[in-house]
Amino acid sequence: MPTSTELITTTLTETFDLDPSEVTPERTFEELGLDSLALVEMGLMLQERTGVTLNDVPLHTTIGELAALLDRAGADRALTAAPNSTR
Numbered sequence: 001m002p003t004s005t006e007l008i009t010t011t012l013t014e015t016f017d018l019d020p021s022e023v024t025p026e027r028t029f030e031e032l033g034l035d036s037l038a039l040v041e042m043g044l045m046l047q048e049r050t051g052v053t054l055n056d057v058p059l060h061t062t063i064g065e066l067a068a069l070l071d072r073a074g075a076d077r078a079l080t081a082a083p084n085s086t087r
Contacts, residue, residue, distance in 0.1 A: 003067070004050075004066075004067035004068075004070040004071050004074075005025055005063060005064065005067040007046065007049060007050070007070075008023075008042075008046065008063050008066055008067055008070075009023045009063070011042055011045050011046060011049070012032065012034075012042065012063075015041065015042065015045060016032075016034065016038060016042075018032060018033075023063065024063065025062060025063050025064030025067065026062055026063075026064060027062060027063055028059065028060050028061060028062050028063075029042075029057070029059050029060075029061060029063075030059035030060055034059065035059070036059065039057050039059065042057075043055075043057060046070070050070060050074065052070055052073040052074060054066075054069075054070075
């Protein structure tokens, strides 16, 4: 199973024809040349692939920050779905 960073990188390179060497965790979406419409499109694709809804990702967000957000959201979903969850 790919990491969140790998999933974001793959989504960006396949959808927006970006060079994989340019898509690094410290790059912002703005630095990659994406606009707000592209972020909405990417968010919908990631939601389809992960089940995590992403709302209003700012252009100045880095790939690493978004990956951490996906990881936290995925962990929260797993805890909520666990039958003996203490949440």
